[in-house]
Amino acid sequence: MEETPKVQRDVNLARFTTFGIGGSADYFVVPKSANELQQAIEWAESEDYEWFVLGSGANILFGDGGFRGVVIKNEAKHFEFKERLLKAESGATIAELIDATTKRGLSGLEHYKGIPSTVGGAMWQNLHFLSYPHEQTRFISEIVEGATILADGERRHVTKEYFRFGYDTSVLHDNDHIVLEVTFTLEESTPEDVEEVAVENLAWRRRVHPANAVQMSAGSIFRKIKGVGAGRLIDQCGLKGHRIGGAEVSDHHANYILNVENATAEDVRKLIEHVQKVVKEKTGYALEPEISFVGDF
Numbered sequence: 001m002e003e004t005p006k007v008q009r010d011v012n013l014a015r016f017t018t019f020g021i022g023g024s025a026d027y028f029v030v031p032k033s034a035n036e037l038q039q040a041i042e043w044a045e046s047e048d049y050e051w052f053v054l055g056s057g058a059n060i061l062f063g064d065g066g067f068r069g070v071v072i073k074n075e076a077k078h079f080e081f082k083e084r085l086l087k088a089e090s091g092a093t094i095a096e097l098i099d100a101t102t103k104r105g106l107s108g109l110e111h112y113k114g115i116p117s118t119v120g121g122a123m124w125q126n127l128h129f130l131s132y133p134h135e136q137t138r139f140i141s142e143i144v145e146g147a148t149i150l151a152d153g154e155r156r157h158v159t160k161e162y163f164r165f166g167y168d169t170s171v172l173h174d175n176d177h178i179v180l181e182v183t184f185t186l187e188e189s190t191p192e193d194v195e196e197v198a199v200e201n202l203a204w205r206r207r208v209h210p211a212n213a214v215q216m217s218a219g220s221i222f223r224k225i226k227g228v229g230a231g232r233l234i235d236q237c238g239l240k241g242h243r244i245g246g247a248e249v250s251d252h253h254a255n256y257i258l259n260v261e262n263a264t265a266e267d268v269r270k271l272i273e274h275v276q277k278v279v280k281e282k283t284g285y286a287l288e289p290e291i292s293f294v295g296d297f
């Protein structure tokens with residue numbers, strides 16, 4: 001396929017991530033439908049380019065050297081309801097789906113209020129939150145009925161089992177399959193009850209998480225260590241507020257690294273390594289990053 005006008009060249013990636021960090025992509029495409037998403041991948045493959053599908057950019061760190069290949073910023077956002085079923089393209093944001101389900105009094109997505117994510121990113125990582133009344137962690141996998149994926153150039157309909165969901169993980173970590181559309185099964189409720197959970201969750205996030213986290217972080221940096229808490233370990237080691245270049249361990253929540261002043265990806269990488277080293281030396285625990293490192297560092 002010829003390069004189409006829709007393909008942009010040398011696009012800086014920082015503004016497409018919540019960290020606000022990263023170099024440029026050689027090529028950048030913004031598909032607006034599942035068909036266009038599939039076409040963008042087919043085009044990249046026909047040109048033999050590396051490709052990467054980007055959602056809200058809330059769980060990744062792009063390198064300062066950018067991305068040699070095509071970044072496909074997924075804006076396939078169409079969704080529709082059929083009674084309690086919600087079928088959503090993978091570029092729809094969880095925020096816009098919460099607005100729509102709240103209005104209809106359908107429960108299931110309000111647990112994730114305030115978390116930046118597309119449907120595709122949520123499936124990749126099995127989006128989760130200790131939702132109101134904060135007694136039980138809810139996972140997006142609980143409401144997944146099935147999906148349409150793109151696997152080795154073919155569209156396939158798969159059930160929830162295909163995804164092999166775990167804590168912070170799914171089968172998508174191990175292959176290059178792409179989610180085109182997901183069907184969620186929701187529970188009948190009322191707009192008021194759904195809204196209440198969403199409002200409580202947002203209030204809790206505002207108390208517990210650093211202000212502006214959505215504009216300057218990638219959420220929790222390290223994976224959960226069962227029964228211990230990565231943030232607690234970092235705090236115990238006196239690392240809150242520790243800074244390298246423009247990157248700083250949050251004073252508010254030690255498992256967040258913030259881009260406080262034009263941080264580079266290198267600053268963040270160095271700070272992550274420093275935290276890992278100190279925590280290992282002082283406590284014996286090995287912290288593992290939860291975010292993905294993408295492109296050239």
Ligand SMILES: Cc1cc2nc3c(=O)[nH]c(=O)nc-3n(C[C@H](O)[C@H](O)[C@H](O)COP(=O)(O)OP(=O)(O)OC[C@H]3O[C@@H](n4cnc5c(N)ncnc54)[C@H](O)[C@@H]3O)c2cc1C
Nearest residue numbers: 055056057058059117118120121122124128179213218219
């Ligand atoms: C302030 C803040 C708070 C957060 N709080 C939480 C929280 O409470 N709980 C939680 O679970 N997470 C949390 N996160 C992390 C993040 O929001 C989630 O991981 C989210 O699901 C990422 O979605 P995304 O669309 O931004 O994915 P991106 O970061 O854009 O991409 C992440 C990965 O998903 C892949 N991907 C994206 N779309 C598709 C697709 N269509 N098909 C296949 N793979 C795809 C990408 O290639 C990439 O590998 C938080 C992040 C921030 C910044």
